[in-house]
Each structure stands twice: as structure tokens, then as C-alpha cells.
Amino acid sequence: MSRLGDIAVKVRSKNAGPFWLTVDIFCGSQSVFAQVRTSITSARIAGVFGAEIAVVNRYEMDSLNVLKFSLPRPAVQGTRQDRDMHGASFAALVAELEV
Amino acid sequence: MVKVLIPSGALGLGYDRKALARGIAEKPDIIAIDGGSTDSGPHYLGTGSSKYARGSTKAEWRELMEARAEAGVPLIIGTAGTCGADSAVDWLVDITREIVAETGMKVKLAVLKSGQRQDALIDAFGQGKITPLEPAPELSEDVIASCSNIVALAGAEQIQAALETGADIVIAGRTTDTAIISALPLSRGCHAGGVWHGAKIGECGALATTAPNSGTILIEFDAEGFTISPMGADARATPHTVSAHMLYENSNPDILYEPGGHLDVRAAKYEAVDDRRVRVSGSEWVVSDRYTVKLEGARLAGFQTVSLVTVRDPRYVANIRAWCDDIMIKATEKARARVGEGFEIELRLIGLDATLGVLDTEAKAGTEIGVLGLVTAPTESLSREVAKVLNPYLLHHPLTEEEEMPTFAFPFSPPEVSRGAVYEFCLNHVLELEDPMEAFTLTFEELGQ
Numbered sequence: 338m339s340r341l342g343d344i345a346v347k348v349r350s351k352n353a354g355p356f357w358l359t360v361d362i363f364c365g366s367q368s369v370f371a372q373v374r375t376s377i378t379s380a381r382i383a384g385v386f387g388a389e390i391a392v393v394n395r396y397e398m399d400s401l402n403v404l405k406f407s408l409p410r411p412a413v414q415g416t417r418q419d420r421d422m423h424g425a426s427f428a429a430l431v432a433e434l435e436v
Numbered sequence: 437m438v439k440v441l442i443p444s445g446a447l448g449l450g451y452d453r454k455a456l457a458r459g460i461a462e463k464p465d466i467i468a469i470d471g472g473s474t475d476s477g478p479h480y481l482g483t484g485s486s487k488y489a490r491g492s493t494k495a496e497w498r499e500l501m502e503a504r505a506e507a508g509v510p511l512i513i514g515t516a517g518t519c520g521a522d523s524a525v526d527w528l529v530d531i532t533r534e535i536v537a538e539t540g541m542k543v544k545l546a547v548l549k550s551g552q553r554q555d556a557l558i559d560a561f562g563q564g565k566i567t568p569l570e571p572a573p574e575l576s577e578d579v580i581a582s583c584s585n586i587v588a589l590a591g592a593e594q595i596q597a598a599l600e601t602g603a604d605i606v607i608a609g610r611t612t613d614t615a616i617i618s619a620l621p622l623s624r625g626c627h628a629g630g631v632w633h634g635a636k637i638g639e640c641g642a643l644a645t646t647a648p649n650s651g652t653i654l655i656e657f658d659a660e661g662f663t664i665s666p667m668g669a670d671a672r673a674t675p676h677t678v679s680a681h682m683l684y685e686n687s688n689p690d691i692l693y694e695p696g697g698h699l700d701v702r703a704a705k706y707e708a709v710d711d712r713r714v715r716v717s718g719s720e721w722v723v724s725d726r727y728t729v730k731l732e733g734a735r736l737a738g739f740q741t742v743s744l745v746t747v748r749d750p751r752y753v754a755n756i757r758a759w760c761d762d763i764m765i766k767a768t769e770k771a772r773a774r775v776g777e778g779f780e781i782e783l784r785l786i787g788l789d790a791t792l793g794v795l796d797t798e799a800k801a802g803t804e805i806g807v808l809g810l811v812t813a814p815t816e817s818l819s820r821e822v823a824k825v826l827n828p829y830l831l832h833h834p835l836t837e838e839e840e841m842p843t844f845a846f847p848f849s850p851p852e853v854s855r856g857a858v859y860e861f862c863l864n865h866v867l868e869l870e871d872p873m874e875a876f877t878l879t880f881e882e883l884g885q
Binding site for chain 2: 351352353354355356357359361363385386387392394396398400401403405407409411413414415416417420421422423426427429430433
């Protein structure tokens, strides 16, 4: 078992507007992409963020070897409950998943 | 063919001056730059102010105005002053007047404002013309009335109207990031799918290239698609950097919604023209059956005071959560006795899980912890009052009754800092329009004549 962050080229999270968070997993090669796409499911991403699986959108981008997830932000950007204005730190939670 | 020169991802970010000069030498038809986004948070829309300093904005804007005069083509900025509220537009118009006065330039200026009147929006809400996007906060007349600023995101149609005045410079309030780039090539009949796709790729300047900090790029639009050329000496666009940019800060990498339709890039082809330019074709623009513009609104969410203490004692670091839990109970009780209800106290543990909170499964402490106390209350004085109740606990609270009173490290005096008014975004909705201009105002004037 390895951690996603150790085998992927880059795991990035950003705001997609104030209400959405988007996570891009750049796998770098077809072999890593094949491994990641079966292992990293919407259910696991929902678990990481404490979200309902129904609100997690998943995109497989074969030409880029990228797996992408978008979901409503854990807290709306800039509200009292929000801890990360630009949403970039959430990527660490995904990078720490076991693959 | 229409050439759009994009100096950088946003005014105030800076750009490579040689790259801009190279771009001007390419004889662009228009220079387009973005002035903001929501990404820096609700404060800017809440207050109607700019994130960037006035001095640096003026210095960059003056250079762009001079580049425009040299090229003899229009210069357009969208989402002026970070948030695109009317007051932020006025701020940039004032800066523009100063530059005109100082340089002796003559400028035909069109100003497009995106600020929304609350009574008009309340009417539109009553008529069912405002509909939620996912996920949307609950909307009511009271929410609309409580916003300090609401803006609508202009699309290509409103920018085209501004350009049709014959303006040298267009200063626009809130627009979609892409509209300022797409407006002119759409007017001249370039391929709509290619135009919107190129506008999306170009909206962050050189971010879609191998040298993001070089800033300047040129996009050439034509009847079938677009070609992106970075202007930075070492910047290269490759099919990978260009196609990967559709992912960036975009919840859906295939579809982009705009006023009047959506872009679908699933059939797009990315081809290297040479080792630094990329040609894209095959993107599709799908016209929608109703014309909607997205709304953004921010409202006051209270007043906040923050305190910071650092804890280095190993026993306290090891028991930091119990320590904070006890402080929360005692400080909340004491503050309630003093001022009643209505405030919120929160303690975040820097060095443990301040960034991710309960989501963090790997939180572990090092040798010290910073405890960030956040007090939010309906008024400034109440917020400060409660923070002053909290401070003695942060300084001296003991883990047990039996021990000598400990003292922790306040990095400054006073330990509490007022953040003033805090704001929150409270709209994720679209407004249906009969006429694209009905929610926007366009004015025209000649400066320096």
C-alpha cells in the first residue's frame, strides 16, 4: 500500500467559486491512473470530507491521466466556520489516502 | 481573425514587461485584463473595495493605458477593483482620471456597472426570476435586503454594448472571467465554441503555459477555433498545459456555463503548432433557452476580534484540547454573565489542526501550539468585550486547581486585534433577464478633451 500523494505527480485542491471545492489528482502515467481510478472512489472522497456521496462529482480525464472530484465546500468560503479561504489545504486529506 | 492580448491573470498581479511589449508588437485587436474574483473572500464584495493597493494598481493600469495608446486598440478590464461592485468601479475610474490628468492623454471611456438594486431584485424574486444553483443558501426578501452589495456577472452581450460605444477603455464591474475576452471575437463572427474555450484558457494569463509568472499571452480566434501564443521568452504552451487548464478552479472540466449558453469542450482537439503554441478546435457552444446572469451577494456576518497565545509547556501541549475545552466552558459562562447571548467563541489549535479541523485524521502536536481565539458578535464593542473576557484564560488558565498559576506567551500587547466587520457570501443564484442590459448600466464620457 502507498499513499496517493506518494504515487501521484500532484494532488491539488482549489475553490471553484465560494460554494465548491475541486480536487485534481494528476497521476502522471497511465499505470498510476489505472490504479488510482479504481481505488479512489466517490465514496472515499465523501468520507474524507464528511459529505454525502450524492454531492460528489467525479471526472475521469483519460487524455490527461487526471482524476477530478468536485463537491460543495465543507464550509462556504469565508464564513465563520471556514478555515482555509482558498481551499488549497484540503488536498492533503486526499493525498494521505492509501491506494 | 481577432487577436486578444491578455497582459496577466489580474490587474495588480504584475507581468513581464518585455512579454507585454512583444504582445503589443503582434498588433492585437484588443487588450483584455481581469480585475478580480471571489477567491480572496467575501470582505471585498461586502465592503465594495479592492484587494490590491491603490498605488500599485495605478502604476500597472497606467502602463496598460500607455500600451493601449501605442497599439491604438481598446483596453478592457472586467471585475474592476477585485469585486466589481459599483464603488470598486468608481475607484478605478478615479484612478483613470488621475492618470489622464497626469499624462495629458485623451481617452473615450465606457463604464459598465453590475451593481444590483435590492428593490428590483426583491421584485424579480417575487416573480420567480431568481433561481438557485447547487448548493445555494436559502434566499428570501430579507436576505436580499441584508446584502451590502449584490452584483450580477455580465456576459459577452453587455461587454459588446460597451465596446460598441467606440470606447478606448472599458471599465466593467463584475463580469464572468471569460466575457471580456470573448466579446470582440464573438462580435466579429469567430467560432463561438472556440471563442469561449479560448477565453477560459486565457482568463488566467500565462497560467495555461509552462511559465505562469510571465503573465502575457496572445490568443488568435478564427472561424474554427483558437491558437494560444505565450509572450514570455521562456513560456511554452503545450497541448497538456492548455487542456489541463480546463480543470483549474472549475468544478466541471467539460462544461462552462455563461450567460446565454454553455461551452462543451468534450470534442476539443489540442494540437501543437510548434514547441510553444497550441491550436484548439472542436469545442462547442450550446445556446440556452433563457438568458440568465449569475448573482453574487455579500452581507454583514458580525464583528470579529482575534487573540493569539502560544503554549510551549510540554504538559500543556500534551493536554491542549482539555485545556481549550475547559477555557471554552469557563470563558463562555463568564461572558454570558457579562453581556448575555449572541456571541461565538472559537479556539483553533495552530500546530495541531487549525487548517482542517475535525476533518484532519493526522493531527499531532509538535513542541508548541498556537491558540487562535476568534470572537464573533453582532457589534464591534461586544466582540471586543468578549475577547477581553477570554484573554485572562488564554494567559493564565491552569489544567488543574492544585497547581501554581501558569503564564503563556502573548506575542503582542494588547493580545486581541479587532478585525472589524466580517462578511459572508449569501447568494449562489441566477437572475433571468428579458434583455441582457436590463440589470446593467452603461455610461460613456470623453476624458482629457
